[in-house]
Amino acid sequence: MIWQVGKGRRMRLTLGQKITFVIAGAIIVALPAWVIGGTYLKDRNAALALSRSWTIEGPPCPALSAAAFGERGFKAPKSVDYSGVVVSRQFGHITCSALRYGQAWGLSEYVVCQFTSPNVIKVETRKGEWYFAPGMGQPATISTPQDEARCVLASNFTLNPRRE
Known part of the structure; x- marks a missing residue:
């Protein structure tokens, strides 16, 4: 690697200077990726935890x-x-959240509500209307x-906090 100093004079970089430039270049490239990637991964972990708490298994509701x-x-x-x-619902209480697609890797989200x-x-939704009849006193998601x-x-979802 050649470094030009002034008019017509060239100075060769020493091994230490070359190593310094390589390290500085690596930091310039890696630092933004680390900051952005670290934030994204933290957000993904939070989205995964949210998804686990909002993913509810159960029999399907009667559809109408x-x-x-x-x-x-x-x-x-x-x-x-x-x-x-x-x-919309007839009775009871509701709580909603948005979950990420694709094991929380995606950036787009869909709505989940518990009753x-x-x-x-x-x-x-944008694709149409759906009707369900879970029944009186029956929780649903x-x-x-x-x-x-x-x-x-x-x-x-419950209005009564669990006591242990």
Whole structure:
């Protein structure tokens, strides 16, 4: 490697100077990647923990058509708009969150809501409307991956804190 000093004079870099330039270059390239990557990985770990606490297993909720929902006289007057997904219920309480796609590697998210005892649920997304009838006193959880609603008869959401 040659270093030019002044007009017509050239000075060769010493081995120590070459090593210093290589280390400085590595730091300049690695530092932003470390800062950004470290933050992303921390966010991913938090998203994974959130996903574990919001992923609920259970039997599917009884689904209804829009016509059956209306014919049975169901109403879902309590509504929440969470990130563009409108979730309505007849009774009970609701809590919602957004989960990342792809084992929390993705940057886009979908909505998950848990209910204490909704009786009936109506979900509106960009792809359409879904109707479910979990029943009185039955906890439920809906999720909307790819803007399609799914419902299970289980929930971790409660208004009574657990005492051990």
